Amino acid sequence: MTENATSGTSVPVDLSNCEREQIHLLGGVQAYGCLLSTSLDFMINHVSDNIATLLGPSVEDVIGTRLQDHLPAQTVHDLRTKLQMLSTGIETARLFGYDVMRDGRAFDVSIHVSGQSFVYEFEPKQDTNDRDEMAMVQPLLARVKAAKSVADACKMAVRAIQVLSGFDRVMMYRFAPDHSGEVIAEHVAPDMEAFLGLRYPASDIPAQARALYMRSPLRLIADVDGDVSQIVPQVSPDGDPLDLSLAITRAVSPIHLEYLRNMGVSASMSVSILQDGKLWGLFACHHRSAHYVDYERRTAIELFSQFFSYELASLREQEARADDRAARQMHDQLMVRLSAGADLIEGFDAIADNLRSLVPCDGICVYFDGRYAQLGDAPSEAEFHKLVRFLNTTTQGKPFATHTLGEVWSDAEILQDRVAGLLAIPISRTPRDYIVFTRREIARSVRWGGNPEKPVEVGPNGVRLTPRKSFDVWTEMVRGTSEPWTEAEERVAESLRLSLIEIVLKLTDEANAARQKAADKQVLLIAELNHRVRNILNLIKGLVSQSKSGAPDIATYTMVLDGRVQALARAHDQLTSQAWGPSPLRTLIEVEAKAFLAGRDERLQVTGDVPLLAPEAFSTMALVIHELITNSAKYGALTDKAGVVSVDLQMQPDGALEIKWRDKGGPPVKAPTRRGFGSTIIENTIPFELKGKVETRYLVSGFEADLLLPANAVAGTQQQTAAAEDPAADAPSIQPVPATSGGEFLVLEDNMIIALEATDILSSLGADQVHMASNCEDAIALIGERSIRFALLDVNLGDQTSISVAEVLAAKGIPFVLATGYGDADEITGGYPPSEVIKKPFSADAVRAAVTNALA
Numbered sequence: 001m002t003e004n005a006t007s008g009t010s011v012p013v014d015l016s017n018c019e020r021e022q023i024h025l026l027g028g029v030q031a032y033g034c035l036l037s038t039s040l041d042f043m044i045n046h047v048s049d050n051i052a053t054l055l056g057p058s059v060e061d062v063i064g065t066r067l068q069d070h071l072p073a074q075t076v077h078d079l080r081t082k083l084q085m086l087s088t089g090i091e092t093a094r095l096f097g098y099d100v101m102r103d104g105r106a107f108d109v110s111i112h113v114s115g116q117s118f119v120y121e122f123e124p125k126q127d128t129n130d131r132d133e134m135a136m137v138q139p140l141l142a143r144v145k146a147a148k149s150v151a152d153a154c155k156m157a158v159r160a161i162q163v164l165s166g167f168d169r170v171m172m173y174r175f176a177p178d179h180s181g182e183v184i185a186e187h188v189a190p191d192m193e194a195f196l197g198l199r200y201p202a203s204d205i206p207a208q209a210r211a212l213y214m215r216s217p218l219r220l221i222a223d224v225d226g227d228v229s230q231i232v233p234q235v236s237p238d239g240d241p242l243d244l245s246l247a248i249t250r251a252v253s254p255i256h257l258e259y260l261r262n263m264g265v266s267a268s269m270s271v272s273i274l275q276d277g278k279l280w281g282l283f284a285c286h287h288r289s290a291h292y293v294d295y296e297r298r299t300a301i302e303l304f305s306q307f308f309s310y311e312l313a314s315l316r317e318q319e320a321r322a323d324d325r326a327a328r329q330m331h332d333q334l335m336v337r338l339s340a341g342a343d344l345i346e347g348f349d350a351i352a353d354n355l356r357s358l359v360p361c362d363g364i365c366v367y368f369d370g371r372y373a374q375l376g377d378a379p380s381e382a383e384f385h386k387l388v389r390f391l392n393t394t395t396q397g398k399p400f401a402t403h404t405l406g407e408v409w410s411d412a413e414i415l416q417d418r419v420a421g422l423l424a425i426p427i428s429r430t431p432r433d434y435i436v437f438t439r440r441e442i443a444r445s446v447r448w449g450g451n452p453e454k455p456v457e458v459g460p461n462g463v464r465l466t467p468r469k470s471f472d473v474w475t476e477m478v479r480g481t482s483e484p485w486t487e488a489e490e491r492v493a494e495s496l497r498l499s500l501i502e503i504v505l506k507l508t509d510e511a512n513a514a515r516q517k518a519a520d521k522q523v524l525l526i527a528e529l530n531h532r533v534r535n536i537l538n539l540i541k542g543l544v545s546q547s548k549s550g551a552p553d554i555a556t557y558t559m560v561l562d563g564r565v566q567a568l569a570r571a572h573d574q575l576t577s578q579a580w581g582p583s584p585l586r587t588l589i590e591v592e593a594k595a596f597l598a599g600r601d602e603r604l605q606v607t608g609d610v611p612l613l614a615p616e617a618f619s620t621m622a623l624v625i626h627e628l629i630t631n632s633a634k635y636g637a638l639t640d641k642a643g644v645v646s647v648d649l650q651m652q653p654d655g656a657l658e659i660k661w662r663d664k665g666g667p668p669v670k671a672p673t674r675r676g677f678g679s680t681i682i683e684n685t686i687p688f689e690l691k692g693k694v695e696t697r698y699l700v701s702g703f704e705a706d707l708l709l710p711a712n713a714v715a716g717t718q719q720q721t722a723a724a725e726d727p728a729a730d731a732p733s734i735q736p737v738p739a740t741s742g743g744e745f746l747v748l749e750d751n752m753i754i755a756l757e758a759t760d761i762l763s764s765l766g767a768d769q770v771h772m773a774s775n776c777e778d779a780i781a782l783i784g785e786r787s788i789r790f791a792l793l794d795v796n797l798g799d800q801t802s803i804s805v806a807e808v809l810a811a812k813g814i815p816f817v818l819a820t821g822y823g824d825a826d827e828i829t830g831g832y833p834p835s836e837v838i839k840k841p842f843s844a845d846a847v848r849a850a851v852t853n854a855l856a
Contacts, residue, residue: 072102082111083118092246096296097125108295114243121249123295133300136164139753141307150315154185157308158283162187163752164301165269165293167285171195172273174281178202179210181281190769190786192288210279216246217272218302223290224257224266248298260286267291271305275313323488327495330358344427344435344500348373358496359423359489361437368433377418378438386411391424391434399493400424403439403484416441421482425493427500435500437493439482582612582715585621585657589647592625596633603638608649610718611657617713620689627681628661628705636703637666655711656692663702671698743789745770748779748805749819750797754840758792758819761847779805783812790854791816792847795828806832815854817847 071079075098082093095109106125111118140160147153154172162170169192172185179202186196205213213219228251235241244250260268267287273280283305293301333354344351344366352364352375363378367388372381379387390409394400403421406412412419420441427433485493586606593604613621629638629645637643643666650658663669672679686692686707693708745767749755752774759770771786773779775797782788783805791809793802795818802818809816810833821840822828829837836853838846 071100074102075100079109079111079120082109086111086113086118094295094299096299110248110295112246114246115240117242119242119244119247121247123249126292126294133164133297134303136752137300137304137307140164140304141311143756144308144311147311147315150312150319151184153308153311153315157304158185158187159756160304160308161271161283161285161301163756164297164304165285167267167269167287167291168192169195169286171284171286172281173200173284175210175279179205179207181205183284184281190771212245213270213272213279213282214274216248217274217305218248218269218298219271220248220269220293220298221252221257221260222267222292224252224260224268226290248295264288269293271301273305273312274309275316280309280312319488320491323491324495326358327492327499330354330496330499344368345371345373349375355435355437355496358492359437361423362440363418363438364436365438366427366435368427376438377440378436379415379419383414384436386414387436388432388434391426391436392432394424396426399426399490399497401485401490401493403482404480405482406480416480419482420480421485423485423489423493425497425500427497435496441480442483582614583618584718585611585613585649588613588618588622589625589629592622592629593645596629596638603644605644605646606649607647609651609657611649611651612715612718614713614715617690617709620685621709621713623681624685624707627679631682631703632663632666635667636669637663640666651714651717655714657709657714659705659707659709661703661705661707663704666702668700669698669703742766742768744768744786746773746779746782746786746788746791747771748773748776748791748797748802749794750774751794754794758842758847761844762790762792762851764844765848765851776800776802776804780808783808783814788814790814790851792850793818795820795822795832803832806835809833817850817854 078095078098082095085093091112093111095107097106098109099105100107100109100122108123108125110121110123113119140163143160144153144156147156158170158172161167168189170187171183173181174184175181180199181202181204182199183195183197186194188194188196260266263286265286266289269283269285271283271285273282333351345368348366356364361376363374363376365372365374365378365384367384372384374380374384378384387409390411391400401421401423402408405420405422406416418440419438421439423437425435425437427435589606590604594601597603632638632643632645637645644664646660646662646664648660648662650660652658682705683694683696686694686709690709690713692710692713693706695706697704745762747755747758747762747770749758749772755772755774759772762770767790771782771788773782779791779793779802783791788809791805791814793805793809793816795802806816806818816835818829818832818835818837819840819842820828820837829835836850838850
């Protein structure tokens with residue numbers, strides 16, 4: 001991956017006074033294109049020895065002449081018009097399939113600014129069929145958008161680039177902070193070596209090449225053995241070579257070409273992935289033979305890469321927001337714990353577990369106001385006094401992280417038995433107070449693509465560097481290091497720093513006011529917590545007792561009790577989680593009641609409408625429903641095996657919701673002699689927080705409650721908002737195919753997006769590998785080369801049908817299924833060997849059923 005290239009800086013150009021052009025024709029380019037440079041000072045500097053081959057003999061000798069003397073007038077006009085786009089800030093202007101010489105030959109043309117010149121690149125159009133490369137970008141990008149994590153998005157993006165470019169191997173190469181790189185995603189052709197998980201030293205892509213990747217996002221080498229055209233003369237009259245940094249057809253360093261040959265690669269392409277104005281990674285593409293990707297398709301690839309960068313940034317931002325939420329929750333917990341006036345040292349034991357849940361570590365310590373506390377594998381107080389002198393020399397105002405403490409601190413050997421890495425968070429204005437997370441040494445192996453200590457060798461002709469020749473996996477055992485701190489953990493550390501500084505300032509600068517406010521808040525929290533704990537303990541006690549009945553042995557008893565405790569935990573999660581959208585009230589009631597029903601769901605009868613609670617009402621109603629269920633379990637219908645809780649939900653004409661809660665068949669009910677906290681929640685929370693109404697009745701036959709929620713607390717009914725629900729809720733679940741699946745499957749489909757969807761479905765159903773083909777010839781070749789166990793065939797392939805493939809499969813006894821979008825399938829498939837037919841657009845369930853039947 002070593003590449004050296006000329007670099008330079010583009011100069012903004014004012015076109016308002018440019019009345020005529022003179023020509024530079026440039027060599028030093030790959031043979032599939034040529035360069036033409038128009039000097040703004042009207043001097044002719046260079047000529048290329050392949051310009052006549054590509055454009056014609058009329059432009060072979062152009063030194064000292066004008067552009068319009070050698071190109072048709074309309075071409076000159078169109079090129080000048082395109083130049084105007086460069087004055088708007090666009091770096092490259094483009095023309096696709098343009099007839100430069102007006103003789104019927106089409107060229108793709110690129111124009112950019114280099115110093116005081118405009119540079120034109122002409123590439124002969126190899127495929128003149130009508131096509132829309134840009135139309136492929138959006139459906140491929142949609143697959144990336146569906147990813148739930150950065151890792152999944154990278155896998156989808158690699159597959160998309162392979163589909164767009166046709167390269168044998170496409171890798172996602174991510175740069176580390178030390179500029180080394182790792183292959184984090186890959187799509188590779190069968191029987192080709194996989195590089196997934198391998199790392200490469202920073203010297204493989206040196207700083208000069210990385211800088212060039214920032215300026216020029218796509219680099220294509222169509223043939224490592226291709227001819228090269230020389231620049232004549234080598235320099236301009238001013239003595240300067242033309243900057244070819246942004247020229248796609250410029251020649252390549254012989255060192256890089258040798259590097260590729262050593263890898264067994266005949267063509268390559270790299271596409272930059274930028275994040276926050278920096279080079280985050282590359283799409284690195286390899287092909288075993290010469291492989292040209294025309295300019296129009298490269299433009300589509302560039303566009304996909306840019307959109308992928310936005311999606312990647314969005315996913316990373318989502319992860320960052322999740323980290324921020326976790327840090328904010330920690331901040332709230334810390335404020336509660338410290339609100340009584342205790343400082344970080346006094347409350348350290350209480351908060352340490354919470355901190356370690358956010359940042360996994362082997363030890364944690366705090367140094368605050370000259371006092372020290374520690375837990376786990378952390379420095380002693382004497383050792384920390386030495387360490388803090390080093391920490392005070394690091395960058396102030398931000399966390400400091402290292403997983404190789406011995407490389408940055410000369411006295412690290414005093415901690416080597418316990419600490420190899422640390423994450424230090426300053427928590428005061430002066431560099432003297434810290435919370436420090438520590439990690440032990442982990443002896444780990446790193447898989448390199450070749451020995452990283454010898455990335456290059458000195459050649460036989462002196463100091464000329466030649467690339468290394470071996471790319472065999474080389475494993476290095478690393479000692480003296482801990483598990484590295486992740487980007488997410490460092491983000492959490494920064495959030496913790498801000499939170500802890502705020503806490504420290506409150507404790508030191510506003511101690512009295514903060515203490516009083518925290519004490520008032522703590523009274524309410526303790527009262528609620530006491531009430532919650534008592535309810536939970538009583539419930540668990542009841543579960544332990546009731547679960548004994550009907551249990552013939554200890555194993556059965558344990559299983560029943562575990563199931564009920566898990567149900568209680570799920571109900572508690574439903575109560576405490578925040579709802580970010582309308583939530584079904586029925587689901588809330590059922591989840592809360594499940595732990596109390598002992599498997600007899602008929603004891604809860606919910607009738608009427610299916611209302612959705614507004615987000616602002618969900619927490620309030622979760623608390624009320626929990627109290628109603630708890631009271632029924634302690635005093636009402638659910639204390640008796642015959643008891644039933646009836647809940648009727650009725651939407652009112654004005655949008656309000658009436659809830660009728662009835663306990664039936666339980667023991668006789670008596671009105672409480674004192675008002676408890678639970679009764680207060682049931683009777684007062686809805687009127688106070690939601691401006692609704694509550695009426696309760698303690699009848700001998702059972703407890704009754706009538707609740708009225710105003711319209712602003714209700715988001716309609718589930719039927720009314722079906723369009724806004726998560727579409728995944730109605731999506732058919734894909735069940736695994738019986739063990740008779742596995743092996744290699746084939747998809748014959750001329751539409752790339754449909755083929756990819758079918759591939760995903762078959763992979764999820766158990767296929768070990770799914771091959772795609774867009775025509776009969778490729779499909780028959782795959783059947784002959786691979787051990788195909790099942791095939792999904794599109795009936796109509798544009799200018800041909802799949803009947804020849806079906807006949808080959810039938811002769812070999814390989815089961816297959818036909819797919820067609822025609823309504824009268826029998827008429828279309830009548831000439832095929834017998835097989836099942838599924839209609840397009842097909843679903844995952846339809847494919848699953850067809851595969852199951854075919855392989856049965």
